[in-house]
Amino acid sequence: MKKAFFTLSVLLIMAACQFPGRGPQMITIRGVVFGTYYSIIYYDEEARVLQEEIDSIFQDFNSSMSFYDPQSILSQVNRNDPVLVDEYFKAVFNRSKEISRETDGAFDATVFPLVNAWGFGVDQRASMTEEIVDSLMQFVGFEKIDLVDGRIVKYDERVQLDFNAIAKGYAADVIGHYLESIGVTAYMVEIGGDLIARGSKPDGSKWRIGLEIPAKDHDAQQEWHYFVEVYNQGLATSGDYRRYIKDDGKRYSHTIDPQTGYPVTHNLMSASVFAGDAMSADAYATAFMVMGLDKSIAFVEARDDLEAYFIFSDDSNGYGYYASSGLQLLSRDDL
Ligand code: ADP
Ligand code: MG
Secondary structure, three states, X not given: OHHHHHHHHHHXXXXXXXXXOOOOEEEEEEEEEOXXXXXXXXXXXXXXXXXXXXXXXXXXXXXXXXXXXXOOHHHHHHOOOOOOOOHHHHHHHHHHHHHHHXXXXXXXXXXXXXXXXXXXXXXXXXXXXXXXXXXHHOOOOHHHEEEEOOEEEEOOOOOOOOOOOOHHHHXXXXXXXXXXXXXXXXXXXXXOOEEEEEOOOOOOOOEEEEEEOOOOOOOOOOOEEEEEEEXXXXXXXXXXXXXXXXXXXXXXXXXXXXXXOOEOOOOEEEEEEEEOOHHHHHHHHHHHHHHOHHHHHHHHHOOOOOEEXXXXXXXXXXXXXXXXXXXXXXXXXXX
């Protein structure tokens, strides 16, 4: 992977040299991170974004919040090792707590013991029984954990954190902050479908994103239904049709309802959320997958700072969608 990064950065520098003084050019950087793909698209007169900076931000994220890295701050917190958390961890912890409160615990980063037991963490799926679920539920809940002077304080030492439903969005925001710090004003940073888009293209047009039609399974080809313009907004999608486990012919979603302890089962297939930043969009998207269609619609319509696009399955094995009232959908003909 390192080699590919190197080739890419060299190519970008060459591209910049080819257009001296011809106004901003569109520059794209692509790569792999957090088990998914990312892309950074920006307009600039020179290829100012340094691949090493991007790689180092991603590395810092993994060292802070990856539960696959036993040395990460998160893994140490989960093992109850005494550790001082870093700025990324603090930002994600604090926003997680706020969104957990706002969504009545639908989003809850203390869900890790359940996520892990259901087979979406680091261990093989346990054979789940009501007793196991009930016992794990005793130490799920944000009121059981705090951040005080840079250290995690647990009121039950079995509490464990999982930032997977919010960290990807925050990483996109942080890359965006880096771009702004070097003077880039028009950009889109996308990680595994979650993104932040700021500014307009040099011709004044806004960034446009395709909203995906639900795929039947992991391998289905992507198709786009509608398009939306994103302007100084984060957009994130959670869905259970690309990540699930099949067992005894049953599909288990990777979204866990922290109130029941079980994977969610309702008819909401995907939630795409537009918010002021990608971190918030990411967390609300996961919360909506827990809340289900009706509650999520009510939540979004009561909030001026959020828009959403929901896809749900209907009785006839087809699907329908709901776009919140402030969202303007464009069809192929509008493009
Ligand atoms: P994706 O991985 O498709 O981007 P999400 O952003 O919804 O989807 O993140 C899903 C992950 O979040 C799960 O794999 C799990 O680690 C964690 N998770 C599951 N349920 C919850 C929940 N109710 N609140 C917070 N995190 C959750
Ligand atoms: Mg999420």
